[in-house]
Every structure is written in structure tokens, then in C-alpha cells.
Amino acid sequence: MDTVTHTLFGMTLYGAIDKKNESKEMKKSLIVATMVGSQIPDIDVISRLWDTEGLYQMWHRGITHSILMVPIWAFILTALCTLIFKVKDYKRLFFISGIAVFIHSTSDLFNAWGTGYFEPLSDIRVTFGVIPIVDVVFWVIMLTAMIFTRFKKKNSYKSFRFAWVLIALHISIQSLQGYFLYQQYEGKYDQLALSASFVPWNYTLIGKKADVVEITDDALFLDADHLYTLHSKENTILDDLFIQNPDARTLYKWSPFVVIVDDEEKVGIYDPRFYMDGESFLFEYVEK
Template sequence: MDTGTHVVMGLALGGLATLDPVVASSSATATSVMIATLVGSQAPDIDTVLKLRNNAVYIRNHRGITHSIPAVLLWPLAIIAVIYPIFPDANLLHLWLWTFLAVFFHVFVDIFNAYGTQALRPFSSKWVALGIINTFDPFIFAMHIVGILAWVFGAHPGYTFIGVYAVLVAYYIFRFITQRKVYHAVKKLVPDATDIIIAPTMKFHQWRIAVMNKNQFFVGRAHDNKVRILDQFKRVAVPETPVLEAAKLDKNLSAFLSFSPVYRWEVDEYDTYYEVRFIDLRYRSNGHYPFVAIVQLDLELNILSSYTGWIFSEEKLRKKLDIIPG
């Protein structure tokens, strides 16, 4: 989920903690738990700072080790190590329990996004992405704001957020059912599909669709369970040519390939260089595919320049990292 949603979820968990008799009976425990749930709800996303280095490092590592099983166990200890000395009268066990819940909840809700997490590391590096909830879901955020406002105006925070989360559990179940209807509609349209990727959007009834069968890629949109195919591409395996093998050594393309499950590729040859482009098919927007990796190599197959990330115009792409004009 986005940062704002994780913040309000941290506040909500702090509110729920007031139902814990140990927390409710101690001001030191209550205050430390509120701080810990806010920090714990953000801690796994500390890897966002990797974007300051470059997109390749960010793409390869975001929601990776910081969302793994060892991290979920270690984050609460690290947070408590800072908070507990400030509130030595707090109940250590209950402080740990609520901090752990905040960290676990962060990773758990991220699994429902299309981006997903590597939450099964170190047992598996597979990305777990259920594609049910958009990274920012207006309804989920709004329900938390309603709960927080009710708290501010005097409602009991614990009972308030029990009600909020009861509604949200029903909402998640409804979204899952809706996604399954879209899946079956896609299966009817492309009965020989080998892979179907369904991703939510900010619009409640709309979904992005990327489908593969043995010979083609299909890209489309679904409104409820009505699917419309917008683009089709011939599925061509990436050959082991010298140009492509050299391009795969580039850190940006390597990061792209570690993250993207469905893409098409292009190789263009110019007078003095080659240009290799990989295009993720999951994020079609206004007829454009903005998530790409591009590598330029000289005729001796030395890498001249490269880029991976979100680009919404060719002009901006050409400005990145001094890429040679095509």
C-alpha cells in the first residue's frame, strides 16, 4: 500500500490496542504502543530510500528483504530497542506484540497489491502478488479516515476500528470475488491462456488485464466482468543473440527482468549502435506502456547507456542518462 494508507493503518492499530487491558491500564504502555504501531507500520518500506541510488537497485530490492520473514521478526526488536528505554515502565511483552502486529500487517496488506512482496524469503524469492487491491485504494483510506475522525470526536477507538475492519474484511472478500469473475471472463475469451495477470486500478470497477497463451500476448481492460482486448502481440521468445546476451548484463535490464513477468522486446540497429528495449505489458495507460528497460550498445557490444523505470514520453526517455537519440 501507499505511505499514507500505512500511516492511517498504524493509527488504527494504536486505536485497537486500547482494547488490550494491559495497554489500557498503563499510560507508558499505551503511549509506547501508539508510537511503535506508527513506526512499525512504516518500517518495512525503509527500502524506498534505495530510489535515491538508482531505479535498478530500487526495483530489484523494494519490498524484498525488508518484507521477508526474518525482517518481520527483526523489525519489532529494532523498534523496541529504541522505544523501550524511553518508556521503561511499559509492558515489554505487549509492546512487542503490538509492534509485531503492525509490521506483520504492513507486509500482509502489501501482498494484496499487484506489485506484491517477496514475503516468503528466504524460503522462496517468488513475488507474492494477489492483485486484488490497488496500491492506493480510496475506499480503504477513506474508511480509516472516518474511524480516526470518530475517535477525535469522542468515539471509543477500539470498538470504532473493530467496526472499520469488519467492513474492510467484507470489502476484501468482495474484491476477491469480483477478481475471480474477471478471471473467468478472461478464460472464456482466451481459453488457451497459460498465464493471466489481473491488476486493480484506482477505479473500483476497472481492472488491467495481461494474458499469455503459447503464441500471443493480449492486453486489455475489464469493467466489472466484461473484458475488452485492446492490444495483441505475437509472443516471441528472447533469442540468445550476442546483442541480447550483452544487453542482459546491464544492471537496469537485469533488474527489469527480475521484476517483470510479462513483456515484449525489440532490437533496433543504427549506424553506430544497437538499441535493446523491453516493455512491460501490465501497465498500459492511454495506449502507452510506460514501464520499460532500454540498453544502448556500440557495435562492439559495449554498453553505452541504459535506463529502467516509468517513462510517459519518448522525449523524456531520451533525456535519461544521456541516451543517444534514436
């Protein structure tokens, strides 16, 4: 998910806690636990500073987003709160911090970018593609809860808890529809990827069979709309590309499948899940 959504997740998690009898120090600790916990897996963006081998695509949403890192991040945040605010409710802080980190890492599984959810045990990028990276439904639910609690401050945490119920329901509906569509297309292709549209209940299916990639917009309750047919030069040897452009090797490993370009001007690869208006923004190539 995008940074704004993760921030709203943290605010909504903080709002869902009943803080009526908490001290000021504990409330500050809970803010750190929820807000920092909702962002800390994305600390991997600083790896750009020392990436000289084109590995950032694998590092971002890699080990820092692993499910195995949840208790480690929770421990770090609990220790931080204990040192700064001198609070001693370790178990509760650890639990809340862990929930915040878990929501971040797990929510990122549902969009097309995916995460290294099981690193370092596996470097497979887990992606479901049933939620867009920026989901306005999430924003509407959480912002509505915040606005509502401005007028109804008594037991306001209940409104935020209800918001989490709606978020879970939205994810479930999106996931079920995406699953059914995926099943309908799976038999037609050798490889298939799903990417949710910004419009709720609409999806893009990207299927590859031999050297042909087809991109189709579809929804359970609407007719399919074929968008593009792409041709991949599957017989192209990519060794020189990988040597001259290390980012291309990383993209090849990171993507479920790629389209290979080999024409008079360039040789390269791109991820067709992000193809729009004649190009993909994940395109790595070298000029001939």
C-alpha cells in the same frame, strides 16, 4: 500500498487499542509500535543509495517485507520503546508491533507490485493483483472512522475496530471477484496476470500467448473492454541488453512476464501490467 495508506493503517491500528487505563509512556510506546511498525518495511528504499548493479527493483519490497522479518522488526521496536519510554509490557508491545508490520507486508501482497514475502527462502515475488496500490476505499473507511470518533469519543476504539472489519470485508470481496475473473481467462493464455483498477470491482487482465500480449479491462457485472494487443519479439537475444543495462536483467527476473521490443532504434523489455497510453513506466532498453 502507498505511504499514505500505510500511515492510515498505523493510525487506525493505534485507534483500535483500548488505551483508557494506559500511562502516558505506554501510549507513546503504542504510537511508536503502530506508526513505525506500519512503515518500517519500506526502509529498503535507502538501498537506492548504494545500488550500482540495477538491483533495486528486487531489493524494494524484498527481504524487509518478508514474513520471516515480522518478529525481528517487532523485537527491534519493542526494545526501542523499552529503552526510550522505560515501559515493561514487553509482550503487548511485541504483539502490537508485530501486527503493524504484518499488516504492511501482507497488504502489499494484494497489489500488482508484489513482495518477496518468503525471502530469503524464495526470491519469487508474490502478488495477487486484486487491490490497487492506492485504494480510495481504504482511505474512505479509515478517514470516516477518524471523523466519527471526533464526535463520539467514548469507546472510540470500537469504531476503529469496526473499520478493520470493513477493510477485511473489502479485501475479501475484491479478492473473490478477482479470482473468478482470473479463472475465466486462465485457459486462454500461457501466462496471465491480474491488476486491480482504481475503480472498485474493476480489473485489468494481462494475458500472454506465444508472442502476443492482450490487455483487457473486465468486471464480473460489466462487459469486457479490450484495450491493447501487443507483440513481443520473443526471438530477440537479450544478453547485450542485460550487460549494458543491468536494470533490464532485474526487471526480467522481477516481472511475471515481459514484452520484448526490438526495432530500428532500440532493444528493450517492459512489464505490460503497467502499460498505458502507448508505453509502460517499467521499460528498460538500450539504443542501437
